[in-house]
Each structure stands twice: as C-alpha cells, then as structure tokens.
Amino acid sequence: MIEERKAKDGSTSYRVKIRIKGYPSTSATFARKTDAKRWEAQTITAIKENRYFNSIESNKHTLAELVDRYLENELKQRSSDHQKYKMHLEWWKEQLGDYYLSSITPALIADCRDKLQQEPFKYTKDENGKNVDPVYRTNATVNRYLASLSIAMTIATNEWLWMNENPMKKVKKRTEPRGRIRFLTEIEQEKLLNACEQVNCPFLLIVVTIALSTGCRYSEVLNLKWSDIDFEKNIIRFMDTKNGDNRAVRLSNHPKKIIKKHSESKIITSEYVFPRKDGKAPLDIRKKWEKALEESEIKDFNFHDLRHTAASNLAKHGATLMELTQILGHKTLQMVKRYSHLTEEHTAKILDKMNKAQFSKKKQPKATTIK
Numbered sequence: 001m002i003e004e005r006k007a008k009d010g011s012t013s014y015r016v017k018i019r020i021k022g023y024p025s026t027s028a029t030f031a032r033k034t035d036a037k038r039w040e041a042q043t044i045t046a047i048k049e050n051r052y053f054n055s056i057e058s059n060k061h062t063l064a065e066l067v068d069r070y071l072e073n074e075l076k077q078r079s080s081d082h083q084k085y086k087m088h089l090e091w092w093k094e095q096l097g098d099y100y101l102s103s104i105t106p107a108l109i110a111d112c113r114d115k116l117q118q119e120p121f122k123y124t125k126d127e128n129g130k131n132v133d134p135v136y137r138t139n140a141t142v143n144r145y146l147a148s149l150s151i152a153m154t155i156a157t158n159e160w161l162w163m164n165e166n167p168m169k170k171v172k173k174r175t176e177p178r179g180r181i182r183f184l185t186e187i188e189q190e191k192l193l194n195a196c197e198q199v200n201c202p203f204l205l206i207v208v209t210i211a212l213s214t215g216c217r218y219s220e221v222l223n224l225k226w227s228d229i230d231f232e233k234n235i236i237r238f239m240d241t242k243n244g245d246n247r248a249v250r251l252s253n254h255p256k257k258i259i260k261k262h263s264e265s266k267i268i269t270s271e272y273v274f275p276r277k278d279g280k281a282p283l284d285i286r287k288k289w290e291k292a293l294e295e296s297e298i299k300d301f302n303f304h305d306l307r308h309t310a311a312s313n314l315a316k317h318g319a320t321l322m323e324l325t326q327i328l329g330h331k332t333l334q335m336v337k338r339y340s341h342l343t344e345e346h347t348a349k350i351l352d353k354m355n356k357a358q359f360s361k362k363k364q365p366k367a368t369t370i371k
Contacts, residue, residue: 002036005029016040020048057162063104064097066162070152083284084219088148091116101156101163106170109149113171116142139174146173181338183309188298195296201288203274206258208292208306210236214249215310215328217242218303222282224273231260238329247329311336 003015014036019025026043030036067089075082095112096104120134137145150168157163184192189212196205210221220238228237229251236251251259259273270279289303311324319327324336 002033002040004033016043018043020044057160058102058164059100061101061162062097063099063101064093066101066152066156067093067097069160070155074152074155084144085148085151088145089152091145092149104167106167109146109167109171113142113146113174116145117174140176143173143176146171181308181312182301182305183312184298184301184305188296188301189309191296192292192298195292198295199288199292201285203262203283204285204288204292206255206262207274207285208289209255209258211303211306212310212313213252213255214238215307215314216249217307222274222285225271226263226273227271229259229273231256241329245329245331247326249327 001017003017005013005015007013011031013029013031014033015027015029016036016039017025017027018040028036028039028043030039071086071089075085092112095115096108099108117137117139120136122135123131124133124135126132146168150166153163153166153168157166193205193208196208207221210216210224211218214221214236216238220241223239224236225239228239229235230237231251234251234256235248236255237246237248239246241247262273272279272282274283274285275281276283286303293301307328311328314324314327321333321336321340324330325333328336330336
C-alpha cells in the first residue's frame with residue numbers, strides 16, 4: 001500500500017509499505033508517486049523471487065566479512081588442505097576486502113584473476129641470495145584461487161543469504177594443460193633422498209619416503225596422527241582425504257623402520273606424527289622441501305610429483321589400474337589412465353612369458369603353398 005504524507009512545509013511524500021505473508025515487512029519513502037509505484041512493483045517481484053532480502057544483505061556485508069566468517073566456521077569442515085584455502089582466501093581479502101558484496105562483479109573478479117597471473121609471486125635466487133628470475137602462477141594455480149573464492153561465495157549465497165547469486169559463475173577459468181606427469185628417475189630419486197637427509201629438517205626425509213612408498217598427497221602425510229599408524233598390522237591410514245574418504249595402505253618394511261625410529265626418538269609430545277614446536281598442528285615443510293630440490297638440482301618437480309613417481313613405480317611392477325585406483329584413493333579409473341601405458345608394458349611382458357612357456361616346445365607350422 002502507498003500512503004500520501006504532508007509535511008509541515010507543505011511538501012508531499014509517498015510511503016510504501018509491503019506486507020506479504022511469510023516474509024518480513026519492508027517500507028520506503030519517495031518524493032514522487034510514480035517512483036513509489038515503481039519501487040512497490042519491483043520489490044514485490046523481487047521478494048516473491050527471493051531476491052530482495054539477499055540484496056539488502058549484500059549491501060551490508062563486505063568480502064572481508066565473508067572471508068572471515070568462512071575461515072571461522074566453514075574451513076574447519078573441509079577434509080584437507082586448510083592452509084591452501086586459507087592462503088587463497090586471504091589473498092582475495094587483501095584485494096577486494098573493502099568492497100560490499102553487492103559491488104563485486106564478474107569484471108572485478110576477472111581483473112584480479114589477471115593480476116594473479118601477471119604478477120610474480122616469488123623469484124629464483126642466485127648463489128648470493130639475490131632475486132634473479134620471476135616465477136609466475138600457472139593456469140592451474142589461478143583456477144585453484146578462483147575455486148576457493150567460489151566455494152565461499154556459494155555458501156554465502158545459498159546458506160547465509162548474503163548474495164543473490166555467485167558472480168564467479170560468469171568468470172572464465174584459465175585453460176589448463178592435460179594432466180602433467182613428471183616422475184623421478186632412479187638417479188633423481190637417490191639424489192633427492194640424499195638431499196632431504198642433509199637439509200636441516202628432521203621430518204623431511206621421513207615425509208618424502210612415506211609419499212614415495214604410498215603415493216599419498218602432501219596434506220595426507222603432514223596430517224598423519226600416531227593413531228593412524230598400526231605397526232603390528234603394517235597399515236597406515238589416511239583420514240579425511242581430498243575425496244572425503246578414508247583409506248588404508250600397507251606400510252612396507254623400509255618406511256616402517258624409519259617411522260618407528262622417529263617414534264622412539266620424538267621430543268615433542270603430540271598426536272601428530274610431524275608436529276610443529278607447540279605440538280598443536282602439523283609442521284609446514286614447504287621451504288625445506290624447496291631447499292632439498294635446489295640442493296639435488298632437480299628441475300620442474302613439485303611435491304605432488306612424488307605421487308606420480310609412486311604410481312609409475314607401482315605400474316612398472318605390475319599393479320593394475322584398479323589396484324592403482326585403490327592405493328591412490330581415486331574414485332574412478334579416469335585419473336589413473338595416465339599410467340595405462342606402463343601397465344600395458346608389464347602386461348605385454350606377462351603375455352610374452354606365458355606364450356614362450358606355452359608354445360616354445362611346439363613345432364612351427366609348415367608354410368602353406370597355394371598351387
């Protein structure tokens with residue numbers, strides 16, 4: 001309804017009150033009746049389409065508030081990679097934190113996307129420690145930043161009702177190359193393990209050994225707790241993995257030996273196998289890992305490639321694609337098909353061996369002559 005009001009100075013205003021069953025009442029005042037009617041019609045439509053009150057909220061909250069609420073209440077519910085998501089969201093907060101959610105458009109996010117890729121995030125250093133060559137984020141890394149913000153915005157849209165829609169839906173992701181496979185040669189593996197032993201970090205060699213022997217992810221091995229390791233049954237359990245599942249992998253003799261030695265010599269009392277000094281959380285070993293790569297002179301390699309190395313070694317030693325899927329914790333065969341050529345090589349050797357045993361004593365058929 002629209003009420004006409006007369007002020008003491010003789011001016012006229014029009015107050016609109018909207019009451020719809022099942023929704024909070026709302027009102028606004030206008031100097032012209034045509035503006036009041038237009039607002040009334042638009043608002044009734046927006047309320048019925050569940051857009052109106054979200055619009056009000058998006059004008060109240062900034063992106064900084066969204067990030068803070070997500071980090072406080074939602075991030076802990078994620079199964080893994082907490083530090084990575086936190087790093088991504090804090091970058092977005094630094095870039096757009098002062099903006100109200102109603103002001104964050106796809107174009108604004110796209111500008112930040114471009115900035116992510118165009119600005120170096122670190123530099124390689126020379127022997128004197130001086131910055132030399134800039135290192136830029138890959139398309140895949142940029143897409144992970146976009147995905148982290150999109151997850152938070154989806155919750156703000158669907159659950160908190162702070163936004164009408166997620167603007168990230170209209171932002172184009174970067175094209176990623178086909179699945180990259182980089183794994184260590186035997187010589188590289190030996191050089192890396194030697195470097196890990198020399199780097200000033202008591203956990204690094206053990207962490208890398210576990211990754212190479214089980215094919216686990218960085219977050220899976222760093223979040224290991226002593227309760228996840230069963231020395232009697234020779235089992236190591238990875239809990240709350242990236243796929244949301246738990247999985248158990250056999251703990252073979254060599255990693256078992258060094259983990260047990262580590263358990264007997266531990267100084268810090270903590271539930272974590274690789275704790276930081278206060279024992280309350282896992283240690284971040286990324287800088288020590290990069291130091292080991294530098295010392296071993298291994299190029300174009302990251303921690304996740306240890307997973308590829310483990311998978312490739314398993315395939316070479318006869319693991320089937322189904323077995324790889326189970327060991328690595330994939331839900332489908334699609335992700336392990338990249339190793340199919342290695343399993344095919346092993347299968348070919350088995351067939352050759354079988355055929356040799358089956359037909360070696362058989363006489364060769366005589367050639368047929370057509371007259």
